[in-house]
Amino acid sequence: MREMLNIQKQLLPDLIDTMKKRYTILHHIMVSGIVGRRTLAGSLNTTERIMRAEVDFLKAQGLLEVEASGIRISAAGRQLLESIEPLVKDLFGLTELEERIRSHFGLKQVVIVPGDSDTSPHTKKELGRAGAAVLLKHVSQDEVIAVTGGSTTAEVAYHLSSSNSLKGSWFVPARGGLGESLEFQANTIASTMAKKTGAKYRLLHVPDHLGEEAYQSLMQDSTILEIIQFIRKARIVVHGIGEAMVMARRRKVDAGTTSNLQQDGALAEAFGYYFDRGGKILHKMPTVGLRIEDIQEMDCVIGVAGGKSKGEAIASVLRFGQEDILVTDEAAAIEIVHLLTS
Structure with missing residues (x-):
């Protein structure tokens, strides 16, 4: 697993950066419980436009739930975070x-x-x-x-x-x-x-x-x-x-x-x-x-x-x-x- 990760870092650094970014978004939402898009963008030092695109993508993957009160992580999103935690520590x-x-x-x-x-x-x-x-x-x-x-x-x-x-x-x-x-x-x-x-x-x-x-x-x-x-x-x-x-x-x-x-x-x-x-x-x-x-x-x-x-x-x-x-x-x-x- 670690050897493959090192290869990806060399050949596909953009993929690793995207993975880190999306993990950080999911993780932030999980710890927050429920959070608004504007607050989330401010906390992660990015624009609302970029955050909207990322949230839409993660929602389409079934990892987030978007409600009138804010964004929360889905059961599938929580399970994904738990399963990739060792990999993320290496990242x-x-x-x-x-x-x-x-x-x-x-x-x-x-x-x-x-x-x-x-x-x-x-x-x-x-x-x-x-x-x-x-x-x-x-x-x-x-x-x-x-x-x-x-x-x-x-x-x-x-x-x-x-x-x-x-x-x-x-x-x-x-x-x-x-x-x-x-x-x-x-x-x-x-x-x-x-x-x-x-x-x-x-x-x-x-x-x-x-x-x-x-x-x-x-x-x-x-x-x-x-x-x-x-x-x-x-x-x-x-x-x-x-x-x-x-x-x-x-x-x-x-x-x-x-x-x-x-x-x-x-x-x-x-x-x-x-x-x-x-x-x-x-x-x-x-x-x-x-x-x-x-x-x-x-x-x-x-x-x-x-x-x-x-x-x-x-x-x-x-x-x-x-x-x-x-x-x-x-x-x-x-x-x-x-x-x-x-």
């Missing part, structure tokens, strides 16, 4: 990127989606879809699954669907998170994932970060302690990865700690821990929830993060060495590989 050069990152960091699996989440909302949605697919593939019944907050894990939640494999399972927040915007709080995401899949959930209503005295006080509360003990039963965690300074500002970390993090070369934040370039932990926020030793005992740690700006941060967390699966985008993956060779 975009993603298979090689996946293997380079997987082998370098010793991961079980790397999944890369085309694009850059920093500049494309569509890519971020696709990151969520890919993250949801990975989770459903690796979960089994009666699991406790911990999730962190953030916009990317919120996209994973949005793309989950009812699954027999999740019956009897529980979704829980990996840590307290009342400091985040409501839709990006770990509690909200855990409950959304449960409702989407038919699983159950438990919530942890405590602030995102605490002073030492407040932390110790909460840890004496029997109700809080019981929920924390339940959360620490989790064998799977789905988490985002943030840039250290961005997350420090968002979480209103005090000026002294922020300055120390900057001086020490903090690049990444995950689970409430800050990491330097080599994956060393520089600082732990006093948060209630999963500890690093809990992460180290997990059966499956799934990191979902993308965007060119996060390449260094993702590499930093990968060097910490506890990830099993990475779901990222093309722009972040290229940055990560560049760091490996620079």
Whole structure:
């Protein structure tokens, strides 16, 4: 298959370009659910005239359905996308990127989606879809699954669907998170994932970060302690990865700690821990929830993060060495590989 693809690239480059273009249109519509032609043309940086011709062609092939409310993918279109996904990864050069990152960091699996989440909302949605697919593939019944907050894990939640494999399972927040915007709080995401899949959930209503005295006080509360003990039963965690300074500002970390993090070369934040370039932990926020030793005992740690700006941060967390699966985008993956060779 790959040899034939290489021949086509040499002899029929226009055919490959057309295939990429039509795949991108179909894929964008699938992730969007339903979309207008003008919006679609704007999202893919083309003219309405060109988009109309492409949509008419794909509709004639039975791959799209055009309604008054917009364009949606047909069952045949969805099936086609699923069947050609491995081929498309080769077309975009993603298979090689996946293997380079997987082998370098010793991961079980790397999944890369085309694009850059920093500049494309569509890519971020696709990151969520890919993250949801990975989770459903690796979960089994009666699991406790911990999730962190953030916009990317919120996209994973949005793309989950009812699954027999999740019956009897529980979704829980990996840590307290009342400091985040409501839709990006770990509690909200855990409950959304449960409702989407038919699983159950438990919530942890405590602030995102605490002073030492407040932390110790909460840890004496029997109700809080019981929920924390339940959360620490989790064998799977789905988490985002943030840039250290961005997350420090968002979480209103005090000026002294922020300055120390900057001086020490903090690049990444995950689970409430800050990491330097080599994956060393520089600082732990006093948060209630999963500890690093809990992460180290997990059966499956799934990191979902993308965007060119996060390449260094993702590499930093990968060097910490506890990830099993990475779901990222093309722009972040290229940055990560560049760091490996620079």
